[in-house]
Amino acid sequence: MCKKGFCIICRKDEQEMSDEHVIPEAIGGYYHIYSVCKTCNSRLGDHIDKLLLNHWFIKASRYEKGLKGYSGKIPNPLIGEGTLSTGEKVRVEQDDDGKMSIRLIPSKIASSDGRSFKIQVDAKDENTIPQIQTKILKRNNIDPSMSQLVSERQVVNIDHPEVKMQFTIDLEEYILGLLKIAYEFTVDKIEGYIDDPIAIRYASILHDGDVNRLSEVYIEGDAIANGGLKILDSIIDNSNTNRHILLLLNLEGKLYCIVKLFDKFCQIIKMSDCNYGEDGMVLIAINDFLKKECRFYNPIDLIKATKYSEYTTFKFSTEAQAYLDKQKNNEKIGFVCNFERDNLLFDCHKNILCTESMLLLMLEKLNHVKDSIYKSNEISVIYTILPGYYYLCAPEDVLLMVEEITKVTVFQKI
Numbered sequence: 001m002c003k004k005g006f007c008i009i010c011r012k013d014e015q016e017m018s019d020e021h022v023i024p025e026a027i028g029g030y031y032h033i034y035s036v037c038k039t040c041n042s043r044l045g046d047h048i049d050k051l052l053l054n055h056w057f058i059k060a061s062r063y064e065k066g067l068k069g070y071s072g073k074i075p076n077p078l079i080g081e082g083t084l085s086t087g088e089k090v091r092v093e094q095d096d097d098g099k100m101s102i103r104l105i106p107s108k109i110a111s112s113d114g115r116s117f118k119i120q121v122d123a124k125d126e127n128t129i130p131q132i133q134t135k136i137l138k139r140n141n142i143d144p145s146m147s148q149l150v151s152e153r154q155v156v157n158i159d160h161p162e163v164k165m166q167f168t169i170d171l172e173e174y175i176l177g178l179l180k181i182a183y184e185f186t187v188d189k190i191e192g193y194i195d196d197p198i199a200i201r202y203a204s205i206l207h208d209g210d211v212n213r214l215s216e217v218y219i220e221g222d223a224i225a226n227g228g229l230k231i232l233d234s235i236i237d238n239s240n241t242n243r244h245i246l247l248l249l250n251l252e253g254k255l256y257c258i259v260k261l262f263d264k265f266c267q268i269i270k271m272s273d274c275n276y277g278e279d280g281m282v283l284i285a286i287n288d289f290l291k292k293e294c295r296f297y298n299p300i301d302l303i304k305a306t307k308y309s310e311y312t313t314f315k316f317s318t319e320a321q322a323y324l325d326k327q328k329n330n331e332k333i334g335f336v337c338n339f340e341r342d343n344l345l346f347d348c349h350k351n352i353l354c355t356e357s358m359l360l361l362m363l364e365k366l367n368h369v370k371d372s373i374y375k376s377n378e379i380s381v382i383y384t385i386l387p388g389y390y391y392l393c394a395p396e397d398v399l400l401m402v403e404e405i406t407k408v409t410v411f412q413k414i
Contacts, residue, residue, distance in 0.1 A: 008187050008194060009040035009207050022184045023244050024049045024177075026069045027062060027261065028289025033188050040207065044180060047209030052177025056169050057224070061262040065242065067289065074098070081105065082165035088120070090163060102161055106132045108140075171224070173211045178223060178267045180206055182257035185246050186271045189283050189296070190255070196272045218270035220256070226266040231258060232284070233376055235306045237413035238263075246285040250275045255282075286414065297414075307412040312356065312405055314391075320400035323393075336392040346390045346399065353389065360407055370404065377411045 007015045015037035023029030026049075036044070052058060053069070059077040061067075068074050076094050083089055089105040104122035119132055137144050183202045187194050198218070205213045230238040231245055247258040248271075255272040259265070276282065284302065287294040297305060316324065327333050335343045343356040354362070363369075363383040373380040383405050390399040 006035070007037035007040055008035045008184070009044065009203055010037060011200070011203055011207075012037070015039075020044070020184070022181055022188070023246075023261075023287050023294075024053060026053050026067065027058065027244070028065070028067050029244070029287060029294075030289065030292055031185075031285060031287055031294040033184055035188070036184075043209060044206065048176050048180045048206060051170070051173045051211075054170075055174045056167050057264040058174075058261070061241075061264055065262075065289070076100070077167070078165070080165060080167075082163040085162045085164070090161075092163060092165070102163060108136050172214060174265075175214055175217065175219060175223065175267065176206070176209070176211060178259045178261075178265065179217055179269060181246065181259050182267075182269045182271065185259075185285065186248060186255070186257055189248065190276050193255075193272065193276065196274065198270070198272050202271075220268035220270065223259075223265040223267035226268070227262075227264045229258075229260065229266040231260060231266075232281070232302075234374070234379070235302065235377075235411055235413055236284075236286075240288075242290045243286055243288040245287070248282040248284075250277055250279050250282060252279070302414070305414055309410050309412075311408050311410075312360075313408065314402050314406070315404035317401040317403055320402070323398060323400065327393075332395060333393055336394050343391060345402075346392050347388060348390065348399065350392065350397070350399065356405075359385070359389070360405065363405070377413050379409045379411075380406055381409075382406045 003013075005014045005017070006012070007017070017034050018036060018038040018041040020033050020036040020041050021029040022031040022033055056077055059075045062069070063074055063076050066074055078100070079092055079094055081089060081091050089107065091103045091105055092100060093103055094100050103124060104120065106119065106121045106125065106128075108117050109120060110117040117136075119129060119136065121129060121132060125132070134144065179202060183199070183206060187199065193199050201216060205216060230236075231247055236245070241263045244262070245258070245260040247260075249256055249258070253273075253275050254270055255274065255276050257269050257271050259267050259269070281299050281302075284297050285294055286297070336346075337343045338355060345353045345356065345359055347353055360383070363385070368383045368385070370382040370384045372382070385402055385405060387401070390401050392398070393400050
């Protein structure tokens with residue numbers, strides 16, 4: 001946290017502060033800070049956020065998710081100029097209802113002797129032909145008094161037109177927008193970070209808005225190539241693309257920030273050459289633009305927020321398994337348990353030894369782990385059991401010797 005009136009971008013005191021969106025509002029950002037002055041807020045919007053919001057992949061995601069911009073409109077990444085298969089230049093447009101259409105761009109076609117030309121326009125622009133003619137004459141330095149308009153109207157319909165379009169995809173400049181998000185998040189949540197040497201450098205880069213200084217940013221990997229990177233996949237639902245994720249973590253004596261927007265960008269940025277706390281996750285922010293909220297979790301909060309269920313499976317002795325196989329259609333059999341529905345374990349004389357939960361605790365303490373299996377939202381730990389432990393199968397009171405017990409924990413991802 002910074003002292004009141006101190007701007008984290010220009011690093012000046014006694015500034016008039018403003019409401020700054022760490023994640024731009026145009027992509028559904030609901031994370032606000034009030035440590036950026038009005039002047040820097042405006043500069044960031046014009047020179048930093050703009051680079052990110054105008055990226056083709058971001059426009060495509062906003063169009064897919066229906067996220068309106070500052071103008072109140074949803075950007076369409078397919079709007080622009082293109083060429084028909086027949087060679088005519090066209091403009092792909094979209095009306096206020098979101099309906100797309102193709103409009104022929106006015107053009108001049110000169111005769112072979114250069115003494116005449118015809119104007120080719122879209123049918124929707126027919127009433128503007130005189131104005132277009134004047135512009136063409138002026139552009140070609142032709143005196144209007146020396147020309148004559150001959151009306152030979154010809155209408156050509158193009159069925160199922162194919163439009164070829166080219167798109168420019170920025171591979172570098174948008175990173176400034178990701179840096180701004182990472183820097184503001186880190187300064188806001190890590191006490192003392194504002195005075196870190198790298199923080200001072202990043203503030204200067206953002207204040208200047210200079211893409212030529214990107215070489216001074218410690219980026220790890222390619223944000224576009226890493227777009228599908230899964231963050232804390234065992235407890236975070238990475239398939240939910242209606243949100244953005246920010247993660248701060250200490251790793252090998254350094255502080256890093258991961259910025260993941262939709263499933264299009266995922267950039268790792270080194271924020272410091274120092275640890276701010278112990279190795280591992282420091283804080284995660286989940287910005288859900290459908291729920292219109294941004295929530296923060298430290299490791300303890302994340303554990304508390306994670307819902308899970310547990311169950312056990314068993315590996316029995318050959319003799320015990322043969323008995324169970326014969327009883328597989330018998331719906332009346334089951335293991336003897338206590339009033340809390342905790343299965344009981346017995347010795348060979350049918351004396352109670354312990355409950356299943358007590359056995360698992362003992363096996364964990366003794367580290368009798370045979371194997372651990374990790375899936376996307378499931379952890380299975382297989383424990384070996386010393387000979388002499390039996391389940392009692394009712395109603396026939398048959399002892400079944402167990403050799404292994406597997407504890408399965410299933411997480412409901414956040």
